[in-house]
Amino acid sequence: MTTATIIWLIIGVIIIIMLGLAARGWVRVYNKFQYWITRAQRKFADIDVVMQQRLDNIHALAQIVKKYDIHEYKTLKDVIEARSRWSKDADLNEKVKMASEVENNYLKLQAIFEKYPNLKADKMHVSLLEKDSNIERNLRKTRLEYNRVAQQYNERTRKFPRNIVARVHSFKELDYLTFEGQETFAPKEIFDDES
Numbered sequence: 777m778t779t780a781t782i783i784w785l786i787i788g789v790i791i792i793i794m795l796g797l798a799a800r801g802w803v804r805v806y807n808k809f810q811y812w813i814t815r816a817q818r819k820f821a822d823i824d825v826v827m828q829q830r831l832d833n834i835h836a837l838a839q840i841v842k843k844y845d846i847h848e849y850k851t852l853k854d855v856i857e858a859r860s861r862w863s864k865d866a867d868l869n870e871k872v873k874m875a876s877e878v879e880n881n882y883l884k885l886q887a888i889f890e891k892y893p894n895l896k897a898d899k900m901h902v903s904l905l906e907k908d909s910n911i912e913r914n915l916r917k918t919r920l921e922y923n924r925v926a927q928q929y930n931e932r933t934r935k936f937p938r939n940i941v942a943r944v945h946s947f948k949e950l951d952y953l954t955f956e957g958q959e960t961f962a963p964k965e966i967f968d969d970e971s
């Protein structure tokens with residue numbers, strides 16, 4: 777073997793080693809993205825359970841409004857449509873938008889109860905309000921947990937060189953879950969990354 781051949785062989789081995797290390801790093805970053813997106817989906821599954829309780833409450837409230845024959849058709853229609861659109865098949869960002877829609881419709885329905893004193897005094901409404909405080913507490917807790925995970929995931933999608941892996945594999949940023957009339961989680965903390 778000539779020295780030129782040996783040099784090319786050494787260069788080839790070095791290139792193969794570097795490509796192997798780069799591929800290993802790429803796979804590691806990809807797997808971390810999978811970890812964080814799975815974590816976000818698990819956190820949203822908790823929200824899904826609470827939102828199902830909220831939807832059941834909304835349906836019961838809508839039935840009370842119908843019983844009193846109050847002509848707030850638009851609000852009732854919005855409530856029923858939001859309830860029917862709730863689906864487990866949508867992607868995470870769509871579910872976040874639907875959850876916000878459900879909450880906004882819930883607030884509209886509550887406004888109807890404020891407007892009609894007889895309706896507000898209905899025994900079923902009073903019992904649903906008691907149940908609602910637990911739902912509200914659980915929703916606040918699960919929403920904050922989801923938003924923290926979404927923040928950590930989103931930070932990973934923005935940072936170089938991870939953002940390259942994110943773009944190549946279509947890892948898009950997650951929407952934060954915010955509801956009108958509730959305090960929102962504004963990401964302030966910078967979490968330590970584990971690669």
